[in-house]
Amino acid sequence: xxxxxxxPQRRLIELRIEHxxxxxxxxxxxxxxxxxxxxxRRLKKRRLLLRDQIARLESELDPPEPA
Numbered sequence: 311x312x313x314x315x316x317x318p319q320r321r322l323i324e325l326r327i328e329h330x331x332x333x334x335x336x337x338x339x340x341x342x343x344x345x346x347x348x349x350x351r352r353l354k355k356r357r358l359l360l361r362d363q364i365a366r367l368e369s370e371l372d373p374p375e376p377a
Contacts, residue, residue, distance in 0.1 A: 318371055325364045332357040 314320060336353050339346070 318367060322364065322367050322371065325360055325367065329357060329360040329364065332360065 332353055336350065336357065339350055339353065
């Protein structure tokens with residue numbers, strides 16, 4: 311069971327959840343109040359980092375098929 315807690319598939323799920331949470335936070339931040347540009351920029355930068363980590367992990371789990 312401990313192996314499942316640290317599996318790449320579980321990490322991928324956690325990254326996707328965090329990315330979705332950041333999407334929601336960014337959207338609410340832009341709608342609810344005047345945008346704090348520094349905070350918004352940091353959130354977007356973190357979201358991009360997560361997207362890159364997700365893409366890298368997905369490519370490790372599903373390597374491209376040979377041509």
